[in-house]
Amino acid sequence: MPGALSVTIYRGLFRRNAVYLTTIFAGAFAFELAFDTSTNKVWDTMNRGRQWKDIKSRYINKEEEDED
Numbered sequence: 001m002p003g004a005l006s007v008t009i010y011r012g013l014f015r016r017n018a019v020y021l022t023t024i025f026a027g028a029f030a031f032e033l034a035f036d037t038s039t040n041k042v043w044d045t046m047n048r049g050r051q052w053k054d055i056k057s058r059y060i061n062k063e064e065e066d067e068d
Contacts, residue, residue: 013023048054 014020
């Protein structure tokens with residue numbers, strides 16, 4: 001069975017150079033998206049309450065009140 005699986009993978013992905021390169025680029029793109037998303041979530045979790053997007057409402061509301 002492992003031999004049949006490797007033959008199928010070879011025939012499907014590695015036989016033609018264009019398919020092989022497309023598979024590599026698609027895999028790299030998917031990995032980049034997954035890695036960026038996960039690291040951004042970790043960063044946001046570790047820095048919750050200290051980022052501009054978390055405290056912006058406090059300062060924007062004060063500026064609007066000061067202008068009136």
